[in-house]
Amino acid sequence: MKELALKYGCNPNQKPSRIYVADGSELPIEVLSGKPGYINFLDAFNGWQLVKELKKATGLPAATSFKHVSPAGAAVGIPMSDVLKKIYWVDDMGELSPLACAYARARGADRMSSFGDFISLSDVCDKDTAMLIKREVSDGVIAPGYTEEALEILKQKKNGNYNVIQIDPDYQPAPLEHKEVFGITFEQGRQELPIDDALLSNIVTENKEIPANALMDLKISLITLKYTQSNSVCFVKDGQAIGIGAGQQSRVHCTRLAGQKADNWWLRQCPKVLDLPFIDGIRRADRDNAIDVYIGEEYMDVLADGAWEKIFKQKPEVFTREEKRAWLDKLTDVTLGSDAFFPFSDNIERANKSGVKYIAEPGGSVRDDAVIECCNKYNMAMAFTGIRLFHH
Secondary structure, X not given: OOEEEEOOOOOOOOOOEEEEXXXXXXXXXXXXXXXXXXXXXXXXXXXXXXXXXXXXXXOOOEEEEEEOOEEEEEEEOOOOOHHHHHHXXXXXXXXXXXXXXXXXXXXXXXXXXXXXXXXXXXXOEOHHHHHHHHXXXXXXXXXXOEOHHHHXXXXXXXXXXXXXXXXXXXOOOOOEEEEEEOOEEEEEEOOXXXXXXXXXXXXXXXXXXXXXXXXXXXXXXXXXXXXXXXXXXXXXXXXXXXEEEEOOOOHHHHHHHHHHHHHHHHHOOOHHHHOOOEOOOOOHHHHHHHHHXXXXXXXXXXXXXXXXXXXXXXXOOOOOHHHHHHHHOOOOOEEEEEOOOOOOOHHHHHHHOOOEEXXXXXXXXXXXXXXXXXHHHOOOEEEEOOOOOOOO
């Protein structure tokens, strides 16, 4: 198949639409189910690059949950604690395969943003992963292959219309890439920078200690940023992104957005949230939305009389700012990656509030000294990579 006609482009009025390889060669994909659209393929191809690179960097199965051409979550296949299984709503599924663990983590970190996602998997999709995907609201999945059981499960989703794409894992694109804007063609070399230990070796803070698990997390953050719309910042802990701030015009707004998502991930693990008395039969999305509101500043939207009765069996107590701050202070050893340098130390101050201990950023700001000084104040370890990772 040398080209695939699509229903329309980014919007229904943008026609005609298709995907093809400019040199006339075969497309490296096969659509096994559904009819993927323009944005589906943008998510699929960006997500596939991300998980392929995560697998290469860590040796572990990887998954990502994409929305609007940026990852809402990304993770590698590390076993989950009982608490994580509960907040990701997979505690009823028994032991999961490493690939299924990777997707549960990628989907679960920011369930609000992952609603209706496009999934990318580094490995052949197995039954466990397919069963997990089956129960979530999702647009489609791309993987290098599918077991017979997994494919049968996925083909039943959305009355047989769920998008399932198989990609050739050996496909290598041309070294130069092109895009067209306003009739003008742009050309650049592909972003082939390897994210490895050597890239993280220039530690510029007084604290020079970055343990192996933090090095892995820093690599995950930087690889995630390679495929996130810039400006972008990514918080990672224990093999998964826990907060991604994408597409903001100012660096500190990226950090605030990502930090708030990381905070929400941690607040969801507080016993006060874990024990919320939801009514029987509440839909998963409604439960996620209620939790997001309950742990935020607009909590009365779900606790007001006439509102809470539709969500909870009993009216929960307010989760006070003091209680939330006390719980957030228990979050430690978080890693943080930035796709460009931090121009001000306010980013470090905000990162500290979310338990950040290890940072990777390009460096090169005229205020690098102030940023390093702020890291030293909190005994953080920061590596300068010397390389920017913008993605547009």
